[in-house]
Amino acid sequence: MGIAVLSGVIASLDSSTNQATPQKWESHTPGTLTPTDPYAADETLPSRFIACVSRQESAKKLQSLFFNLGGLGPGVEVLVGENVRAAREADVILLCCKPQLAHTILSEPGLVEAFNGKLVISILAGVTISQLTDMVGRGTTVIRAMPNTPCRIREGMTVVSTLPPSESLELDRERILKIFSSIGRCRFLDEKHFDASMADGGVMMGLPRAEALELAAQTLQGAARMTLGGGAHPAQLKDAVTTPGGCTIAGLLALEDGRVRSTIARAIQIATERASELGQPGKK
C-alpha cells in the first residue's frame, strides 16, 4: 500500500507539472480535494522521496518500479535498513509496515529522536494513535490514515484522523490532503470512526449523512473500476478491502450476481440508500 501511495503522489506531481495550464485543487465537499492540480512553487508539496525497505530483493523491485514510472519516479531513493537516516532527512514520514512490525521498527535506536517534531502518518490497520505515540514519543505529531484497495488505481477513499491543535496544523492538513487526494478522495474524521469500522465491519455506522454518502459512493466506484478495468474478481476485492462496511458489501454482493455492468448502478443505489439510512438522525 505504501508503494501505491507514493506512486500516486508522484503521478499526480508529474501530471500537474505536464499541464500546460495549471488548474487549482478542486474541492468537492469540505475536507476533500481532487488530484488534478498545480504544484509549482507550493511549499506543501514534496520535492524529495525516500522509500525504506528491509530486504535487498524489495529494493530492487522498487527501484525498477519507480524507474518505470518515469517523471519523478527514477528520483526516488530506496534505502535498505536505513530507517533512521531516512527519518532524519524527512519532514513527513509515512508509516506503511505490517501492524505487527510497528513496535520492532519503531524501537530502533535513534528513531524516536529522528521522528521528533515531524509529521508521522500511519496507515497501520488497528494500531491507535495512542499506541503509536507511546512508541514514537510526544514530540511527534501522529495521525492515522485508512486508505482502501482502490487507492492502487487512484480511485481510493482515504479516511484520515483529525489533526491535533498545533502551530503547523494548516501546513500538515494541506500536506495530508495532497498526499491522499492523489490516490482518490480524502476525508478527515475522528479516530473513533476508525475503531468503529474495525469493530463493526462498517465505517458507516455513526457517520453523518454527507460523509457516509461520500465514503460509500467513492468506495463503490473504486471497487467497480477495479472489477471492470483491472480484472479483479469481486470476491478478491471483498477479501482485500478493509473499509467498506455494509454499503460496499451490499454493492459487491450485487456485483457477484454475474450481471456486472447492469448491477453496478443497482449497487450504487443500494449503497446510497444504505448510507442515507445510516445517516438519519437517531441512527448515529
Ligand SMILES: NC(=O)C1=CN([C@@H]2O[C@H](COP(=O)(O)OP(=O)(O)OC[C@H]3O[C@@H](n4cnc5c(N)ncnc54)[C@H](OP(=O)(O)O)[C@@H]3O)[C@@H](O)[C@H]2O)C=CC1
Ligand atoms: N493492503 C491494503 O489494502 C491496506 C493496507 N493497509 C495497511 O498497510 C500496511 C502495509 O500493508 P501492505 O502494503 O499490504 O504490506 P506489505 O508487506 O506489502 O508492505 C510492507 C512494507 O514494509 C516494508 N518493511 C518491512 N519491515 C521493514 C523494516 N524493518 N524497515 C523498513 N521497511 C520495512 C516491507 O519491505 P520488505 O519487503 O523489504 O520487508 C514492505 O515494503 C499494513 O499496516 C496494513 O494494515 C491499510 C489499508 C489498506
